[in-house]
Amino acid sequence: QKTLTDRIDRIEVSATMAITAEALKMKAAGIDLADFGAGEPHFSTPAHIKAAAIDAIEKNFTRYTAVAGIPDVRKAVVERHAADFGTNYTPEECVFTAGGKLAIFNAVEVLINHGDEVIVPVPYWVSYKDIIEFAGGTPVFVETDEAENFKLTAAMIDAAITPKTKAIILNSPSNPSGNVIPTEEVYAIVRLAHSKGIYVLIDECYAYLSFSGPPVSGASVTEAKDHILVLGSLSKTYAMTGWRAGFALGPKKIIAAMSKLQSQSTSNTATFVQKAAVAALSGDQTCVAEMRADYIKLRDRILEGFKTIPGLTCTVPEGAFYVYPNIKAFLGKGGINTASELASRLLTEAHVVTVPAEPFGTHEHIRLSYAVSADVIDKGVQRMRDFLAKLS
Ligand code: PLP
The missing domain is CATH 3.90.1150.10 (Aspartate Aminotransferase, domain 1)
Incomplete structure (x- = not known):
């Protein structure tokens, strides 16, 4: 055997x-x-974020919490997102995870069945392929043209959709190319997915590291909310890679499923990290x-x-x-x-x-x-x- x-x-x-x-x-x-x-x-990591974690430890804030995170951290996530992108998530539509990677992993685990296709624009972050394949799904790669700055359009996504397509992954700014999908294309892709009943997994790991304009989220297309899953990370935004702090925002049913999966794996993210995350998300963004x-x-x-x-x-x-x-x-x-x-x-x-x-x-x-x-x-x-x- x-x-x-x-x-x-x-x-x-x-x-x-x-x-x-x-x-x-x-x-x-x-x-x-x-x-x-x-x-x-x-x-x-900025001093005020470290201080919040140290304070939490000193106050013995070191026990288990709710699997999806303390109310304060879920509130801080949804309020930050609402302020920056005009979204209207409630804390019940948020799960706090041990890093953005786990948010992506758990989202794919609860959404993708054997044989489901997930559209992945090329070049892509290394982990998407393996995370999708681990779930039994099939990544469908959409090539982009380097001569066009790796530009991705809704028409390119449309051409890759089949009856088996369950989800699309968007990552802008991108790892590895640093390319930013034009805002109107992000919104068009989200609307396209919504009209076809396909989920858009929006990896916002680098959303705040956008150089040519304000940060953009596909989730701003609030009428498509039923089909949007925001997968966020504090790692790069706040220089917190080792803390393992990330989150997902999405329809209650999907978030509840991700929390259920988390309840049988990591349980809550480190308690004092959640306090540090509140300080990061609610504090001064300078x-x-x-x-x-x-x-x-x-x-x-x-x-x-x-x-x-x-x-x-x-x-x-x-x-x-x-x-x-x-x-x-x-x-x-x-x-x-x-x-x-x-x-x-x-x-x-x-x-x-x-x-x-x-x-x-x-x-x-x-x-x-x-x-x-x-x-x-x-x-x-x-x-x-x-x-x-x-x-x-
Ligand atoms: N998404 C992308 C595109 C990344 O590059 C990374 C990290 O390199 C992640 C998600 C996950 O980051 P973390 O798990 O540290 O939050």
Whole structure:
């Protein structure tokens, strides 16, 4: 008999985590890396958020809570969303989860049956494919055109819908490309899904890291509320990746199912993290704007650096903190034939950590997270330039 289940054998270890592990080993061996691998802010969690957690611990706020979260945190989530996007969720339409990833995982587990199709625009965040396949669903990939800045339109989604389509995943700003879906297209996709009875899973992980205008949520199309599931995260917005704080907003029936699943798995998110989340969501939002302003500067710096590397081209990201340069010019040189081989050689020979394109659904790119210091950007770009120049 097989030891492991078929469903665990359907998925892979998260590719970004694999690269991070390799980089950690090299760092532990004393190697100085220019690390653009991990997708997390280089900022510390803002002081008022940390203080709220410390205060909660000191007041012994450390016991079990309601599985879906304390009333205060659910209220804080819905009020933040209402203020920023004009939505009208109630606390019963909110579940607080141990990170945005768990919100996505639980949403897919309660919505997707064997054989259901889920539309996923390419390039996509690595985990969507595995999360859908773990549930027994089939990801249906919608290709986008790099020459058009990876632009996604409602017409492209429409063309991919079949009688088996159960849901669409939207992620804007995107990991890995930093692309932002035009607001009118987001709304059109949501209306399209609603008219066809398909759910839209809106991953708002980077919603507040949008550079060219105010943050956008498809959930602002409130008449489509029955088919919208907002999957949110505090990780990037408030530099809280390790705290594991995320949430879902959606129809009561789906939220109740997600809470039921959570009641048999993680139970509530760490109690003091919920208090910290209240401080983050209800407190002064200046920290978010400050970090965003810094990301814009870092984006500009790395794009300027890339201009000094002959052969490397890159779309201009309008959000998140990733660049997704095209490395086609270097394939077939120096024994490198794939993005994975390039990323691997960059790591071992140039000591630059990047993530290759394959797990994001493309072949000719690498992803770099520029949530690092300006010094790391300068050092990393120089190392890439030297390494890539030697290839030809
Ligand atoms: N969605 C996207 C697109 C992400 O890039 C990430 C993290 O990298 C997440 C969701 C999940 O973040 P977390 O589980 O830390 O909230």
